[in-house]
Amino acid sequence: MNLHALRLFHIIASTGSVTRASELLHISQPAVTAQVKKFEKELCLPLLKPEGRGVALTEAGQELAVLAERLFAAERQIERFCEDYRSGAKGNINMAATYLPAHILIPAWLAKFKRRYEEVEMTIRVTNSSEALRLLLNMEVDIAIYGGLPETPQSGIRTEELIRDELWFVVAPDHKHANRRVSLQEMMREPFVMREEGSSTRERLFSLCRTYNAPPPQISLQFNGLHEVIMAVIAGYGANFVSSMAVREYVERGELCRVHVEGISLVNSIAVCTRYNEPLSKAAEHFLDMIRHHK
Template identity: 65%
Template sequence: MNLHALRLFHAVASSGSVTRAAEQLSISQPAITAQIKKFEKELALPLLQPDGRGIRLTDAGRQVKELADRLFAVERQIETLAEQYGRGDQGRLSLAATYLPANFLLPAWLAKFKQKHERVEMSVTTTNSSGALRLLQRMEADLALYGGLPEEHPDTIQAEELFQDELWFVVAPTHRHAGGSIGLDDMMREPFIMREEGSSTRERLFSLCRTYNVPSPRIALQFNGLHEAISAVIAGYGASFVSSLVVRDEVRRGELSRVHVEGVNLRNSIAICTRRGENLSPAASNLVDLIRESRDGMGSG
């Protein structure tokens, strides 16, 4: 079926006049008339018939127009969809992230993103750093974010460090070391409240003790989540070693206090990973731009 001729017929049927259709389409009246006659012959159906100085639709013409209305409405929907995908306003995004960015960065970033791009469907898988990179490599994630020591990654992965955050020793404001500066060996005499074995920050703490040849900390309380561990410290027991991202608001409000440990200045790297040489989808590109803007507004610490 000649879709160009169908479009011409639809324009005539919608406007009720060959003259008006010719003006709208910038095509001569004789050309439109000739195309519609060929179209009628192709369908073996009369679609238009004279009505005084104008034309009117036959019964078949009315039904063809109704179907054409639906066809060209779908065409406009497809064009709109393509425009939205092209702008990144529609589509699907799958993210893989480690605990730190998944719990303390992504919620605010994704809420801000969804306010601008409501129709983009999003999912987040929280895993360890090697798991996040594995999902990215397997094409099961569009982006991966991790927080911790800079990860070794294959050449197929491109990592962009967004910023670094400090790792802090924190205690309750009433603790005798609150706001003070002490040695690492004295700090390790305190009971610690930490996440479960395998957490990256806990491993960093034990590694720090091995590096400086001081006794490992005594883990007096262990929780599966950081919020629970921090709440216990706020309640007045023990110390914790944690990313500044997690506790900076509590420190600012005076609910927690830092303990400065002499000679210790450990940092986490917060990075975003993509597949090297692969163009991001418009939606993914928009999210990366928003994350970079948010990073710039946070500063480096």
């Protein structure tokens, strides 16, 4: 079927006038009439009939006009759909996030983003640092929000730092080292409650001990979630090495206390990671622009 001719017929049916259709399409009236007659011949159906000084739809023309309206309405819907995707008003963003940004930063970011881009679908996988980077490299997610940068740059990954905070040693208020200044060697004699292997903060602690020739930490309790680690230390067991962002409120309320380790001052980075040489969707670009200004 000649869709151009069908569109021409659709405009005639919508306006009720061959003259008006020719004006809208910038085609001469005789050319419009000729194309409609050719279309009728192709379909073997009369679509228009003379009526007074104009034309009217035949019975077949009336039925075809309804179907044509549905077709071109679907075309307009497809055009809007494509424009929404191009503009970022619609789309899908698949994201991996480590526990710290996932629980402390991302909920507020997503709430702000969804208020503006309600029709963008967001999928978030909360995991440890190693798994977040693996998902990104394997193209299973578009973005990784990463708490604690890896010690060595990851090939194929672009990293953009968003926020910096400190890394603290914390214990319960009745711990013997609470609010005291101790050496790293003394601190490493305490049992630690930490996240699972693959956690960037855990790796930073082991790296710290290697750098200062201190014994490695004794990981006596291990959890897959940051909240569980903090709760165990608040309950009175062991020590934790953690982003200040995660425990600042507990310290301010007196539920946890810092331990000041001599000569140690480390920062923690919250970064967004994407793949090199691969453009993001417009929706993902909007999300990154928002969190850059929301930090």
